[in-house]
Amino acid sequence: MMPPEQPLAFPVQDLSTGYRDGAAPELSGNPSTPLWRLATFLPAVATTGGLIAAFTDWFAMGGLSIFEAMLIALIACTFFWISLSVSTVTVGLFTMMRPRRSNTHTATSPQNVALLVPAYNEVPWDVFGNACAMLEQLDRGTHRHKYTLFILSDTRDETIAEQELRAFASLRSRLPDHIALHYRRRSENTDRKVGNLADWVARWGGGYDAMLVLDADSLMSGPAIVALTDEMARDPSAGLIQSFPQLFGAETLFGRVQQFSNTIYGAALAEGLARWVDHDGNYWGHNAIIRTAAFASCAGLPRLDTFRSKGALILSHDFVEAGLLRRAGWGVRFVPQVKGSYEEVPATLIDYVLRDRRWCQGNLQHLNILGSKGFHPVTRFHLFHGAMGYLLSPAWFALLTVWALIGKGEEANVIRYFTGENPQVAWPEMSHVSNLAILVFMYGMLLAPKFLGAVALLRSGPSLRDLGGAGQFILSFTTEIVVSVLYAPILMVQQTIAVARTWIGYTETWSPQARQGGQYSMATVLKFHAIETAVGLLLMAGIFEGIITLWLLPIAVSLAFAVPLSMLSGLKLTRFKWTARQLGTAEVFNAPDIILHAKRERSRIRAAIEDADGVAAE
Numbered sequence: 001m002m003p004p005e006q007p008l009a010f011p012v013q014d015l016s017t018g019y020r021d022g023a024a025p026e027l028s029g030n031p032s033t034p035l036w037r038l039a040t041f042l043p044a045v046a047t048t049g050g051l052i053a054a055f056t057d058w059f060a061m062g063g064l065s066i067f068e069a070m071l072i073a074l075i076a077c078t079f080f081w082i083s084l085s086v087s088t089v090t091v092g093l094f095t096m097m098r099p100r101r102s103n104t105h106t107a108t109s110p111q112n113v114a115l116l117v118p119a120y121n122e123v124p125w126d127v128f129g130n131a132c133a134m135l136e137q138l139d140r141g142t143h144r145h146k147y148t149l150f151i152l153s154d155t156r157d158e159t160i161a162e163q164e165l166r167a168f169a170s171l172r173s174r175l176p177d178h179i180a181l182h183y184r185r186r187s188e189n190t191d192r193k194v195g196n197l198a199d200w201v202a203r204w205g206g207g208y209d210a211m212l213v214l215d216a217d218s219l220m221s222g223p224a225i226v227a228l229t230d231e232m233a234r235d236p237s238a239g240l241i242q243s244f245p246q247l248f249g250a251e252t253l254f255g256r257v258q259q260f261s262n263t264i265y266g267a268a269l270a271e272g273l274a275r276w277v278d279h280d281g282n283y284w285g286h287n288a289i290i291r292t293a294a295f296a297s298c299a300g301l302p303r304l305d306t307f308r309s310k311g312a313l314i315l316s317h318d319f320v321e322a323g324l325l326r327r328a329g330w331g332v333r334f335v336p337q338v339k340g341s342y343e344e345v346p347a348t349l350i351d352y353v354l355r356d357r358r359w360c361q362g363n364l365q366h367l368n369i370l371g372s373k374g375f376h377p378v379t380r381f382h383l384f385h386g387a388m389g390y391l392l393s394p395a396w397f398a399l400l401t402v403w404a405l406i407g408k409g410e411e412a413n414v415i416r417y418f419t420g421e422n423p424q425v426a427w428p429e430m431s432h433v434s435n436l437a438i439l440v441f442m443y444g445m446l447l448a449p450k451f452l453g454a455v456a457l458l459r460s461g462p463s464l465r466d467l468g469g470a471g472q473f474i475l476s477f478t479t480e481i482v483v484s485v486l487y488a489p490i491l492m493v494q495q496t497i498a499v500a501r502t503w504i505g506y507t508e509t510w511s512p513q514a515r516q517g518g519q520y521s522m523a524t525v526l527k528f529h530a531i532e533t534a535v536g537l538l539l540m541a542g543i544f545e546g547i548i549t550l551w552l553l554p555i556a557v558s559l560a561f562a563v564p565l566s567m568l569s570g571l572k573l574t575r576f577k578w579t580a581r582q583l584g585t586a587e588v589f590n591a592p593d594i595i596l597h598a599k600r601e602r603s604r605i606r607a608a609i610e611d612a613d614g615v616a617a618e
Contacts, residue, residue, distance in 0.1 A: 003207070005204055017374075021294065041087070085449050108234055116197065117218070129600075141223065153186070210292055242332070243287045248595055252570050259587070261450075263585040263586070267453060267457050269453065298328035320369060363387050443485075450480075472584070
C-alpha cells in the first residue's frame with residue numbers, strides 16, 4: 001500500500017547553536033513591511049501607555065501604593081494584547097479595502113506534491129471521504145502538478161484500524177488507477193504526530209518537492225491546493241506557506257458560534273497578520289504546504305530539557321518548526337487570500353476545553369525555547385504570543401478577584417465585611433461612574449475587532465445572501481456576541497485551570513478530538529465546571545450582600561450558570577429548519593462543491609464499511 005522508499009536525511013537540530021541552510025536563497029522582504037509593523041504595534045503601545053497614565057492619575061490621588069502599582073501593571077499587560085488585536089484587525093481592514101494585484105499569470109514549474117493526512121483513532125469514513133473529495137477535484141482540475149495522497153495512520157484501536165483498511169479498499173476501488181493514494185499504519189506511534197510525519201519524511205520524503213500537511217479533519221478544494229502549490233513554485237525562498245482554514249460542518253450552538261466568528265471576524269485579523277509578518281510567519285500544523293528538502297534539512301525537532309522533565313517531546317511543534325525554517329533562512333508566509341481551506345471544530349464547550357488544555361501545555365512549553373540560538377525576533381514573538389494567549393486568562397482572573405475584593409471602596413469591601421477592619425490597602429475609589437467606565441471600556445475593546453471584522457468582510461467577502469440575508473445576518477451577529485459574552489468568563493476560568501495544571505506538571509493525554517461532540521452526563525458536567533460555578537455563586541452572594549459591585553453581575557451569572565450553559569453548548573441547531581439557519585455562514589447557506597462532495601463520500605464510505613461489518617458479523 002506504499003510506494004518504494006525514497007529516503008531523505010532528517011537530522012535533529014541543536015537549539016543551542018545557530019544554523020543556516022546553504023540551499024536557502026536570499027530573502028527579498030517587502031520594503032513596506034517595517035511600516036506595517038509600526039502601524040500595528042505603535043497604536044497598541046500608545047493606547048496601552050495612555051491607559052497606564054489614566055489609571056496612574058486616578059489611583060495616585062491619595063498616593064500610589066505598591067498594590068495599586070501592581071494592579072496598573074496587570075491592567076497594562078492584559079490590555080496591550082487586546083489593543084494589538086484591534087490594531088491588527090484595523091490593518092487587515094485597510095488591506096481588504098485595497099485592490100489586490102493578481103500574479104496568476106506568472107508561469108510555475110511542475111511540482112511533485114505529497115498530501116499527508118495523519119490519523120489517530122479518527123472516524124475512518126470522515127478521513128477517507130475528505131481524501132476522496134480532494135483527489136477527485138484535483139483530478140478534474142487543470143494544472144501541471146502531480147499529487148499523491150498518503151493516509152498516515154497511528155491508530156491504536158484495532159476495530160478502527162480494520163475499518164481504515166476497508167475504507168482504503170473502498171476508495172482505491174472507486175478511484176481510477178492514475179490517482180495516487182497510499183495508506184500506512186505504524187506499529188508504534190512513537191513521538192505522536194511529530195514522529196508520524198518524521199517517519200514519512202525520512203523514508204519517502206526524498207521523492208517529493210513539497211508536502212501539503214493536513215489534519216484528519218482537514219478539507220481543501222482542488223483550486224486551493226493548486227494555488228498553494230503555485231505560490232510555492234513561484235517563490236523559491238519560501239520554506240512554508242500557511243493557508244487560512246475556515247471552519248465548516250458545525251451543527252451545535254457552540255460549534256456554530258466558533259464557525260461564525262472565524263468567518264466574519266477572522267478574515268480581517270488574518271489579513272492584518274499576513275500584512276505585517278511578511279516572510280516571518282507562523283505555522284498552525286495543518287493546511288500548509290512545505291518544501292520537503294528545506295523541512296528535512298532544518299526542522300528535525302530535538303527533545304527538550306526543562307526544570308520539570310528531561311528529554312520531553314516538544315508539543316505545539318508547528319510553531320517551533322516554523323521558527324527552525326526561518327532560522328535556517330527560509331521564508332514562512334501566510335496567504336489568507338487563498339480560499340477553499342477548511343477544518344472542523346469542537347462541538348461542545350467541554351470538547352473545546354479538553355483540546356485547549358493540550359494546546360496550553362504545548363504553548364507554555366515554548367517559554368523554554370525563547371532563548372534558542374538563531375531564532376528570528378518575530379519567531380520569538382510568535383512563541384511568546386502563543387504562551388501569552390493562555391497566561392492572559394490567569395491575569396484576567398486576578399483582575400476579577402481584585403475588582404471583587406475592592407467592592408465599593410474603603411467602607412464596603414470583602415475584607416472589611418469579614419474582619420470588621422479596614423485592610424492595609426489604599427483601595428481605589430470605585431464609584432458607579434468608574435465601575436461603568438471600566439466595564440464599557442473593557443467590553444468595547446473586546447468587541448471592537450468583531451465590528452471591524454464584520455465591516456471588512458461585508459465590503460470584500462461573501463454577499464449578504466450567502467449569510468442568509470440582512471435580517472438573518474444581524475440576528476446571527478447579535479446572537480454570536482451575546483453567546484460569546486456568556487461563555488467568555490467560563491473559558492477564562494478553564495484556561496486558568498489549564499495553566500495551573502501545566503504549572504504543577506500534569507501531563508495532558510493525547511486523544512482524538514470528539515468532532516461530533518462528546519456525550520456527557522450531568523455528573524460529569526457538574527464535576528467539570530465545579531470551580532467556575534463556585535466562583536460565580538460567591539460573586540452573586542457578595543453582590544446580594546452589597547460588598548461586591550453590581551457591575552460584576554454579568555460575569556457572576558455566566559460563571560454561576562456554567563453547568564447549564566455547558567449543556568446548552570451541545571444543542572444541535574440542525575434539528576429544526578429555523579434553528580439550522582442561525583449563526584449560518586456561506587458554508588451553510590451556499591456550501592461550496594468540495595464540502596458537498598466530501599459529505600457524499602463520507603456517507604458512501606460509511607455505508608460500505610457498515611455493510612462489510614454486517615456481513616462479517618453474520
